[in-house]
Every structure is written in structure tokens, then in C-alpha cells.
Amino acid sequence: MAKAPTVYDVASDAGVSIATVSRVLRRPADVRESTRERVMASVRELGYVPSGSARGLAARRTGALGLYFPGFDAMDDLDEISDLSANESPGYTLIDDVGGAQDSHQFNLYFDEVLRGAELEAWRRGFALTVAVGRGGLAADAVRDMAGRVDGLLVLSQSVPDDALEQLARRIPIVVLASKAEGGPFDSVTVSNREGMHALAAHVIGDLGSGDIAYVAGPLDSPDDTDRWAGFVSALRERGMEPGDVRLRRGEFTRASGRRAGADLLASGDLPKAIICANDQMGLGVLDALNGSGVRVPDDVVVTGFDGIEAANLSSPRLTTVHQPMEMVGRAAIQLMQRRLDDPEAEPASMRLPVKVLLRESSERK
Amino acid sequence: MAKAPTVYDVASDAGVSIATVSRVLRRPADVRESTRERVMASVRELGYVPSGSARGLAARRTGALGLYFPGFDAMDDLDEISDLSANESPGYTLIDDVGGAQDSHQFNLYFDEVLRGAELEAWRRGFALTVAVGRGGLAADAVRDMAGRVDGLLVLSQSVPDDALEQLARRIPIVVLASKAEGGPFDSVTVSNREGMHALAAHVIGDLGSGDIAYVAGPLDSPDDTDRWAGFVSALRERGMEPGDVRLRRGEFTRASGRRAGADLLASGDLPKAIICANDQMGLGVLDALNGSGVRVPDDVVVTGFDGIEAANLSSPRLTTVHQPMEMVGRAAIQLMQRRLDDPEAEPASMRLPVKVLLRESSERK
């Protein structure tokens, strides 16, 4: 790895000054064509690549945006993969997976899709995108480090302590994703959790006629859960019902906890007419429990989820759900960031993205 | 956004020199504790965040690694999401999705998982990870820009023109993912495509007894397809069969092309005993075609896929497949990069990662 050539090398090779080299790269129109070609030839010949650090320092902008997500502390089973001698192994393992768990680690699909949208939009605008997933307790440090190297920061709500965030906001624009509160001090992107659940619940209740309903909620500290519950309650009230009229169970947004909730309801010997779940994983878990017991969905019980994950589209019956536009969340965040960079003084804005209520076989009789 | 404080501001606030400030942050042990605390207090008070650009320039390393993936040109339907007034909308759309397509855009799950692995491993090593997805014809430019801002580049095979890559390799370490050829000039990570398909095919053929087999291949220009075919052929030969003894169809790695292949085989009126597909999407397509026609899988026909995507775990019957360790690919790539950064003169190395052959209901009779 020879020492990387710099503007100086290119300049002397092409017989011009470094200013001209820089201009050829940044404002080609300002340079005579013959000069430009000479410089470009040297650039190619030397394999010159401008230093991002030097550019960033001189121009006072890095041209990169940062995306920070909270991680799952648990996943850090930190084994080295192997030494290179792995090449000697047979290269495969035979596994009898018949009857294997249909459960699956689909845990951070949320991250994946948001990232994809953010990357797309960042690319369109000429930004690089740097990603970091928080792990362990060093969120504040990690995000701080990131803040030093980007022009703007996209942060998932709750992933960074509020005080640390406000600190950073003094230096660098911040957009909060999936913020619980619109109208905070930051630009933010939210999803119509509440409206979506309201629409879904209203539909289910309206179809049913009867009010015999169970609600499988998520953890108490989840803002998503709070919003969805609020939407559900408002739909109830429209029908003259109260939260007290509903059988409420609380899970952890996991398929296993959905299975438990479903089994409990079965065991009670008195199934409700509908089981509304605060997310898809739990909805799928409920389906698991019911499918194993001869109960027919949707004929005996209607089941719904929330999120619109892929597995909800592949279950049988397919799960009625509310699809969150996760990729759009990423894209919208970058758009808000662009706006903020263009006009640092603008009032904090909030984008609320629409959801799609997908009525499928788990709730619709043909 | 007040002007960001610098080392100079912190130094004067704390009554020390900038060298001391820098030391407090980088080599705390070299500074007396009382001084250190004074400096840290100023850092906190001023909300100081070190400039990544300046650090990178002075230290000659950016502390970031880059991950470059080819994109899907088609996906760029570049609509602006909306103005901020979207907040006035109802926030949801009701969609009757009964009988909706179970097909799904699972297109860049590969990207997602590799990224996740790379991010994890980069984080462990204190690197930031910058991602870019190539779009349009500017791969060389985009990757060049990226090269200027990272200490090392991970590149998916085929995503960057070879000459551009070799150019860059003179300046910056490069690791190629899913390289077709081990033993090239670059460090690379590959997956045991060939060995996996060999094992799977040998298992199927052995079970079957008979040799009546169809193979649904992918596009001719796919290195993955080439390797898998090679593994398949070697398994055939072990049984004394030749490629000519097999019915070969070629698809495009899509579910639709799998459906077509399945329909064709059905229409021939003479189903083979096994249909080996070069990827899961096509395998699922074949299942789609067969499921609609009363043919029983695996009793009448065995069907297999390759890749281990989630949908293959959720189909009915569940699809026997070969699972690629995509997250491991990302992790291994970072490990190779670390090694290369530690020892720039090391011989190019290649890691071949093992796959898992997952025998499931589409090939196994109980």
C-alpha cells in the first residue's frame, strides 16, 4: 500500500497548482478544458482519491449522515468465527429440520427497512450514510463519536438518553424516528399507530356486532403499545364500550408470549369473538395456539396483528394487520434532515406517515 | 446551531493547552487525574465533540470501514414522500388484501444480513460502518468517494468493475464478499455453495433411488449459480449419472420463474421424482405450481431450494434448502479486514464459510 497520492502529487504531475486540481474536481466549469483534461489524466494515472477527512475539515461538512439504532444487548455472543483454516472443513452440515420451529429471528427487520429507505434517500442527495447500532450501556459515547463525523444524525426514539440528545442537538441537526411525541424540540418522523389501530379495531368491532373482545398488549413501557392501545380504546368508545369490557393480556411483543396468551384464552373455556394483538409476532403466536386446538380462524375467532411483517403474510390463515411504512420512515427522516440542513432556523417539524390496514384471512370471512 | 467548540475552546476554558485536551481524550493515563477532571468538566460544559474530519486527517485513519453493495436500479421510483402537511390526512388506508399475493419483495435480505454481521463486528472493533448501495452506472465514482473516507472497503463481488477495484486496492485494503474465485488478489469471503449443493443433491439422489431429476438453474452469468451447478453435477457423477440425464430449466432466481418451471414440468405430463432448484425463490415458485395441481410434495415429487430465506421456512410444505450464513459473511469480512489492517503485507487470504443443509418437509417423508 504505497503512500496515497495527494493534491500536491497530482498538481506537480500535471504541472498546475493544487488549487487547480481542487477546482477540476469540485468546480470543473471554472477550469479550461485542456487544463482539466491534463489534470484528470494525472488523477487517473496516480490513482488519486481525495481524502474525505481533509475535505471534511476544509469544507466544514463531512457529506455523511448518521443513523443510530438501539441494539439488542443479548445478541452479542461474541465468538470469533474461526481462523482461516476453516477452508479445510467439509463446508456444510446436514441438519434434520423436519418439524423444526417455524419461529424465526425476524427481530430487527425494522432496522433493515428503515435503513434501506434512509440509504436510498441519502444516496439521492449525495450523502454517505454511516450506521451504528447501540449495544451495552455506551449509547451516549457511541452516538457522540458518530456525531463528530457526520453532518446530521438520525436517531431512533428512546435509543439515546434525552439529555445526551439535547447536548448534541446544540452542535448538529437531529431527526428523531418513531418519536412518541410529535411537537418536541426535534424534527421527527412518526407513524399513525393510533389511527391505524383505531381503524382496524373499528372494522373488527363493526363486523362482529358483538363486543366479546380480547386485547393482547405489549410491554407497558413501549410508546408504540401506548399509541395502539389508545387507538383501540377510542374505537371501543365509539361503540359505547369501555376498556373494562375487554379481556386484556399483556405480552412482550414476542411470538412465544402470543402463544401463551392464546393458550390462556383457550384454557379459559370461553373464547372471545376477536383477539386484537398489539403486534404481529404476538398475533402469530395466538394463531399458533389456536391452530393446534381445532378452533377455526376467522370463523370462530378473528385474530389481528400490527406491523405488517413478512411472516404475517405467510401464515395460515394470513394475518390481518396494519402495515407500517418502515422504509418510508427512513426516507422521510432524510428529507427532514435535508430541510433542516438547508434552513437551520426552521421550526421543528414532524411528519406522520400513513399506515395501511391490511384485511386478510384471519379476520375476513369469504 | 452555535459554532461548535474545538479543542482550543476546551483548552482555554480548562486553563490547559490543546495537547492536554487531546491527551485527556485519547490517552487519559498520561494526564494527572485532577487535570483530567478539569478538562472533562469543560468538555461536558461546552458540549465538545471532537471533529471526525480533523481527527482523521491528523491521525491518518478515519476509524470507519465501508460496505459497498450493488443495488437494484429498478427500485428507484423517485417520488418525494409528501410535504409535511401529510399530518392532516386520516393516517391510514383500508385495503382488502384477502387472497392477496403471498409473493413478497424479500429482495435484499442478503444485504440486510450481511450488513448486520458487518456492523456487529465493526462495532466490536471500534470502527464506524459506512454503507453505500450502488445505483445506476456510477459504481466507480460512488465507491471511489467512499474509499476516500474509510480505512478499508468491503465490496460485494461483481458490484465494482475489476479495474476500478484494482486501482483502489493500491490505496486502501479491500475485502471481496462472495467472491467467485478464491485465491484472487484480494482477501475474500466465500460460502460453500458448491459443497452445500453437492451434499443436498447427494442426499436427495440417495434417498430416491431413481435418477429422474429436474434442475432449475439460475441465470448463466451468476457465479452462485455456477458453483451450485458444479456441486450438483459432482453429486450426479458420484452416482454414475451425467448432466445430460437431467432435465434442465433455467430461471431468473425469481419466484415467478420458478412457477413457470413448475408449470412446464407439470404440463409435460411426466413429473420427475425430484426438482432441485438453484435458489429458494424458484423452489417456492415450483411449490406454488405443484400445490395448485394436486401433486403431493414430497410424496410425488421432492423439491429443494437454496439460500435459507425466511419464506422457505414458512411455506407448506416447508422447503428443504441450504442455508447461507449471511451474517457470518459480514462478520468474517470485517475480521479479514482487521487482519489486513494489522498486517498490510500479509498474503491475500480467503475464508470459505460452511453452510447448513436443512432437510425439511419438501424432501423428507416421515
Added chain:
DNA sequence: CCCTTGAGTGTATGCGCATACATTGCTATC
């Protein structure tokens, strides 16, 4: 023929940090 004008290029500087080297003030040593 002198002056103005503008296109094209060069010179000089600063961006914010890390770090080699110099300096200071102690303590330990004899």
C-alpha cells in the same frame, strides 16, 4: 496607446486535531 474587464490560474491560509519534541518542576540519589 492606455485602461478596464474577465477568464484562468496561483499563493497563502485555515479548518481541528494528534503528536514529536521541548520545557518545567519534582523526587530520588549520592
Added chain:
DNA sequence: GATAGCAATGTATGCGCATACACTCAAGGG
């Protein structure tokens, strides 16, 4: 009590680029 030795800190410099400003030169105007 003089000196070597070390810990703690300061001074000065360069990293590679963008860019404000200065300069040159040729064409056009008076």
C-alpha cells in the same frame, strides 16, 4: 545540596484540502 531522571504539560507542526484573494494575460473600449 547538586544532579539525574521522570512525570506532566506546553509549543510547534503537519495532516490534505477548499477557498479567499492576488495575479497574469488577452481582448475590448475609449
